[in-house]
Amino acid sequence: MFVIRGQTNYNLIMKISSELKLTGDEFCGGYSCGLTMHDSATMRNFTLTEGSEKFEEGIAAYENGEGLLLIVNKAKDGDALRIKTTITNNSDKEVTMEMLTSFCLSEINADRVHRLQSFWSSEGRLKSETIEEMNMEPSWMHWGVRVEKFGSVGSMPVRKYFPFLALEDSKTGKFVGMQLYLASTWQMEIICREDEKLTVTGGIGDRDFGHWMKTLSIGETFEAPEAVIARGDSLYDVCDKLVKAQHPDISPIDSDMGIIFNEYCATWGDPTFEKVKNVADKIEGRGIKYLVIDSGWYIDPETHWWDFLGDWDVNEKRFPGGLKPIGDYVRSKGMIPGVWFEMDAITSGSKHFNETEHILKKDGMPLTVGGRRFWDMEDKWVKSFLEEKVIKLLKESNFGYVKIDHNEPYGIGCDGAESLGEGLRRKIAATQEFFAKMKEEIPDLVIENCSAGGHRLEPSMMKLCSMASFSDAHETTAIPLIAANLHRVIRPEQSQIWAVLRAADSKERIEYSLAATFFGRMCLSGDIYDLTDEQWAVVDEGIEFYKKAADIIKNGKTIVHRVESTSYNNPKGQQLLIRKYGEKRLAILHRFEDSKKWIPEFPKGCKILAEFGSGETDFSAKAWIYEINE
Numbered sequence: 001m002f003v004i005r006g007q008t009n010y011n012l013i014m015k016i017s018s019e020l021k022l023t024g025d026e027f028c029g030g031y032s033c034g035l036t037m038h039d040s041a042t043m044r045n046f047t048l049t050e051g052s053e054k055f056e057e058g059i060a061a062y063e064n065g066e067g068l069l070l071i072v073n074k075a076k077d078g079d080a081l082r083i084k085t086t087i088t089n090n091s092d093k094e095v096t097m098e099m100l101t102s103f104c105l106s107e108i109n110a111d112r113v114h115r116l117q118s119f120w121s122s123e124g125r126l127k128s129e130t131i132e133e134m135n136m137e138p139s140w141m142h143w144g145v146r147v148e149k150f151g152s153v154g155s156m157p158v159r160k161y162f163p164f165l166a167l168e169d170s171k172t173g174k175f176v177g178m179q180l181y182l183a184s185t186w187q188m189e190i191i192c193r194e195d196e197k198l199t200v201t202g203g204i205g206d207r208d209f210g211h212w213m214k215t216l217s218i219g220e221t222f223e224a225p226e227a228v229i230a231r232g233d234s235l236y237d238v239c240d241k242l243v244k245a246q247h248p249d250i251s252p253i254d255s256d257m258g259i260i261f262n263e264y265c266a267t268w269g270d271p272t273f274e275k276v277k278n279v280a281d282k283i284e285g286r287g288i289k290y291l292v293i294d295s296g297w298y299i300d301p302e303t304h305w306w307d308f309l310g311d312w313d314v315n316e317k318r319f320p321g322g323l324k325p326i327g328d329y330v331r332s333k334g335m336i337p338g339v340w341f342e343m344d345a346i347t348s349g350s351k352h353f354n355e356t357e358h359i360l361k362k363d364g365m366p367l368t369v370g371g372r373r374f375w376d377m378e379d380k381w382v383k384s385f386l387e388e389k390v391i392k393l394l395k396e397s398n399f400g401y402v403k404i405d406h407n408e409p410y411g412i413g414c415d416g417a418e419s420l421g422e423g424l425r426r427k428i429a430a431t432q433e434f435f436a437k438m439k440e441e442i443p444d445l446v447i448e449n450c451s452a453g454g455h456r457l458e459p460s461m462m463k464l465c466s467m468a469s470f471s472d473a474h475e476t477t478a479i480p481l482i483a484a485n486l487h488r489v490i491r492p493e494q495s496q497i498w499a500v501l502r503a504a505d506s507k508e509r510i511e512y513s514l515a516a517t518f519f520g521r522m523c524l525s526g527d528i529y530d531l532t533d534e535q536w537a538v539v540d541e542g543i544e545f546y547k548k549a550a551d552i553i554k555n556g557k558t559i560v561h562r563v564e565s566t567s568y569n570n571p572k573g574q575q576l577l578i579r580k581y582g583e584k585r586l587a588i589l590h591r592f593e594d595s596k597k598w599i600p601e602f603p604k605g606c607k608i609l610a611e612f613g614s615g616e617t618d619f620s621a622k623a624w625i626y627e628i629n630e
Helices: 235-244 273-283 324-332 380-396 420-441 479-488 507-519 533-555
Strands: 015-017 020-022 047-050 058-063 068-077 080-089 095-108 112-118 125-130 146-152 164-169 174-180 186-192 198-204 214-216 221-223 227-232 259-262 288-293 336-341 345-347 372-374 401-404 446-449 467-469 495-501 521-526 557-563 574-581 584-591 607-613 621-627
Touching: 015 058, 015 068, 080 095, 080 214, 080 235, 095 174, 095 227, 125 479, 164 186, 164 198, 164 235, 174 186, 174 198, 174 235, 227 235, 235 479, 235 557, 273 288, 273 324, 288 401, 324 336, 336 380, 336 446, 380 420, 420 446, 479 495, 479 507, 479 557, 479 574, 495 507, 495 533, 507 521, 507 533, 507 584, 507 607, 507 621, 521 533, 533 574, 533 584, 533 607, 533 621
Parallel strands: 259 288, 259 521, 288 336, 336 401, 401 446, 446 467, 467 495, 495 521
Antiparallel strands: 015 095, 020 095, 047 058, 058 068, 068 080, 080 221, 080 227, 095 198, 095 214, 112 125, 112 164, 146 186, 164 174, 174 227, 186 198, 345 372, 557 574, 574 584, 584 621, 607 621
């Protein structure tokens, strides 16, 4: 496993390499078979031919004497390292891999592990454990391998865990963090062998975890998913470096942190021309940039949006003349129109549901999940169909924004490759190619990444989009908790956070909802027709504050995150987050049940530039923009 024995220092990492396992080769012993494929006979045959054994940038090349060439490329990306691993088969026969990692970090001194858990509407919960709590300390005689293997299986890469890991050495206060760029099945492993040091690997979910095998023909090269690694002096320091190494393709038209209005929580899947027109009339001139029509535009008014995915024909009972008239009307009101698709899904009301030639299959039968089937995104007919139904519709209807949803996962994989896991990887790669195709055809297009809220909040998907739905927790009091958590893994400028406004909301509740959007991109929805003038005044004040804070949200660094609540459903206590950009600071306080009036300790001589909210009661909020005068 490429470990160099010898003197140890406290740089946390001495080495970055990779790991590979071929079918038929011996597994490692120490009771580890079935837990890990690390340190197999495949790897024992490789030797370093050139490059560095240290953390710094450079290329490390390994050969096995039989024509396989493994290259690990380490390149600086700001304060992080970007890792690209390739394997080339220069032998005289094809070989089959059942594991290839994007990275392998060895000789790590660490005693605490930090992960981010995730389920629907509870994304990004921090889980911190000691090595002892994980039962990972070496045995009494330093024999036997300890393995903690985790990840996500299927087409929702942020389900159960984010593809993120940070390790801490509490003796030195040093951290190392890592993120995988992979939208299909992924895994990470923490491995402890004879000594106290740890090895960490990450990459495609292997044969044991994700049913993945990949055959390399003679002369073929395969590239593992990218990974980014950073070191720092705190968890947020490491996270900030990882997040700043993400380079999303944000549309030029979306560089100003524009505010979104999505009509879903106003119509609940029942949009019509008149309803959307009324929304446009109501929000005109309030500083909102995008008006998004969500699900239901394609169905008969007597049916439910969930049951009729896949045909993507505009329902003219809802939108006479198609979507162009409403697109033009929204444009006339000074806003950019947007529309929702779940482009890969087909449900029972679609005429294509039982026409299975172009549908994903598993074991030769249509892959069906929760009433959904799925287009095969590698299929030429499907690509042509979606270019017609999605890209052409956007162009002809004068739409500049598209929200792409994905509401059920494919599971362990599908037919069409050497293994179910490789089939899955290829289909998701084809989906990402379609995202790129949309931008190629419509360069200014603003793409929103959505997967039942936040199930696709990983870097390779975020790279393709301007922003993403942070969660589906749209009307819960947990929104500030989730939104703050996500600062660790995605850029706040891409984190679209909803404030659903209800006619029954008190002034404090509206302030609470609006202040949550200051953690990222403001998105409004709800009962806008029924709000009083006094309620609208609070909304207008929140919009004005958001615009003043936009530069700090977009370009800043989170330096304080104090939170008392452990429950999302019944949050208690309070949360304070502070983000800095140059001399300016943005502080956001949310009070939950049984809270105190918890005010930030403002530095002496600082200047308060703007305030929003009262923060006087439970479930209220207050935010400040202030400037440090040093």
